[in-house]
Amino acid sequence: MRDLHVPWWLAGATVAIAITLSFKGAYAASLMNLVAIAALIAASMRFVLLIGELSFATSAFVGLGAYGAGIATALFDWPFPVALILGPLAVIVVSALFGYVTLRIKGPYFMLIGFAFTEAVRISFTKVNAIGGVTGLPGIFPPQFLDSWMPTFVALVVIGLLFGLYAVEKSDFGKTLVAIRDNEDIARTVGVDVLAFKVACFVIASFCAGVAGSLQAFVNNVISPSDFGFLVASFALAYVKIGGESSIFGAITGAIFLSLLGSYALGFGAGEHFIYGGAMVLAMLLMPKGFIGLFATLRARYSRPAKATPLAAKPVAAQ
Numbered sequence: 001m002r003d004l005h006v007p008w009w010l011a012g013a014t015v016a017i018a019i020t021l022s023f024k025g026a027y028a029a030s031l032m033n034l035v036a037i038a039a040l041i042a043a044s045m046r047f048v049l050l051i052g053e054l055s056f057a058t059s060a061f062v063g064l065g066a067y068g069a070g071i072a073t074a075l076f077d078w079p080f081p082v083a084l085i086l087g088p089l090a091v092i093v094v095s096a097l098f099g100y101v102t103l104r105i106k107g108p109y110f111m112l113i114g115f116a117f118t119e120a121v122r123i124s125f126t127k128v129n130a131i132g133g134v135t136g137l138p139g140i141f142p143p144q145f146l147d148s149w150m151p152t153f154v155a156l157v158v159i160g161l162l163f164g165l166y167a168v169e170k171s172d173f174g175k176t177l178v179a180i181r182d183n184e185d186i187a188r189t190v191g192v193d194v195l196a197f198k199v200a201c202f203v204i205a206s207f208c209a210g211v212a213g214s215l216q217a218f219v220n221n222v223i224s225p226s227d228f229g230f231l232v233a234s235f236a237l238a239y240v241k242i243g244g245e246s247s248i249f250g251a252i253t254g255a256i257f258l259s260l261l262g263s264y265a266l267g268f269g270a271g272e273h274f275i276y277g278g279a280m281v282l283a284m285l286l287m288p289k290g291f292i293g294l295f296a297t298l299r300a301r302y303s304r305p306a307k308a309t310p311l312a313a314k315p316v317a318a319q
Contacts, residue, residue, distance in 0.1 A: 003170055004163075013159045020151040032151040033219040035259045036158040040212040041232065042239035042251035043165050047205040049245055050169065051198050052181035053106060056233040057098065057114035060121040061091045061206040063228030065213030070223050071131060074139040080146075084214050091210030092203055099202035103195060118230050125225035136224025140217045154215050161208050166248050168204065177201050242283045244290025253291045 020032055041062060048055040068087020072078040078086070102113050126134045146153055168174050176197055180187045184194045217223050235258070243254025258280070265275040287294045 029151045038259045039252045039255040040158045041236045042255045044205045044208040045236040046240045046251045050177040054111045059232035060118040061209040062213035065210030066217040066223045069214040069217040070137040070140045087214045088210035095206035099199040103198040122225045138222040142218045244292030250292035
């Protein structure tokens with residue numbers, strides 16, 4: 001448990017929950033939900049990076065999670081807990097099949113397949129009139145008792161899943177994933193079922209993306225196919241790169257920073273894209289390893305012990 005830094009996680013969770021309880025305005029609630037969901041999507045994408053793969057299929061799984069919640073709530077009026085988990089459970093099945101077929105290849109080919117899969121799923125949503133087609137699916141409301149507590153509920157769910165991803169990464173399973181990323185041939189020679197570990201990693205990450213989509217559906221109350229294009233994964237990748245991909249805290253930091261910056265930039269109208277894009281470019285140029293890399297550099301510099309000064313030579317006594 002010491003390796004998991006539980007006290008630090010509890011402190012961070014306490015601060016996050018306190019923030020959700022302190023700001024009750026509609027805009028503040030929307031912003032807090034946006035930041036939390038963005039952090040979960042970014043952490044989901046980063047988890048797949050543990051095996052050295054970049055998954056643009058993340059967008060599709062966010063969409064499947066959202067539409068699962070939407071269909072269960074708006075069309076069938078199923079209970080909130082069932083609707084919340086329905087999409088992510090469907091994502092487990094779809095991602096396992098997708099991963100089993102596609103994770104035999106790697107690199108840019110896997111990324112392109114994920115991109116194509118995302119577009120296929122998005123287009124499929126537009127073709128089904130029962131779920132609103134191009135116009136989308138409205139009427140996805142959480143229970144009334146959660147109306148004023150939704151940011152707190154979202155924060156609790158997201159923090160729980162983020163800690164779960166962190167714990168898995170620090171476990172022997174996570175260390176095996178890193179070994180596969182470093183050299184899967186060596187991992188295979190010592191008896192590791194590389195494909196099984198890759199699929200398991202992919203399923204865990206996709207499940208978290210599905211939960212993020214389900215939460216997004218309930219906080220927005222309406223979803224449409226355009227919400228789940230490849231830009232979802234593109235922004236998640238930006239969060240990871242700006243925050244630093246060496247740690248899950250980098251994904252969280254990047255999501256917080258860019259989400260808040262994007263919200264602030266909205267006030268500049270047409271200049272929004274220049275501010276947002278310019279900040280990303282500057283961050284990548286000045287912090288190639290992200291905020292986490294910058295923090296590590298500063299910590300190493302200022303925690304370095306002072307060099308011992310040599311003692312002054314004593315004067316030789318006159319003979």
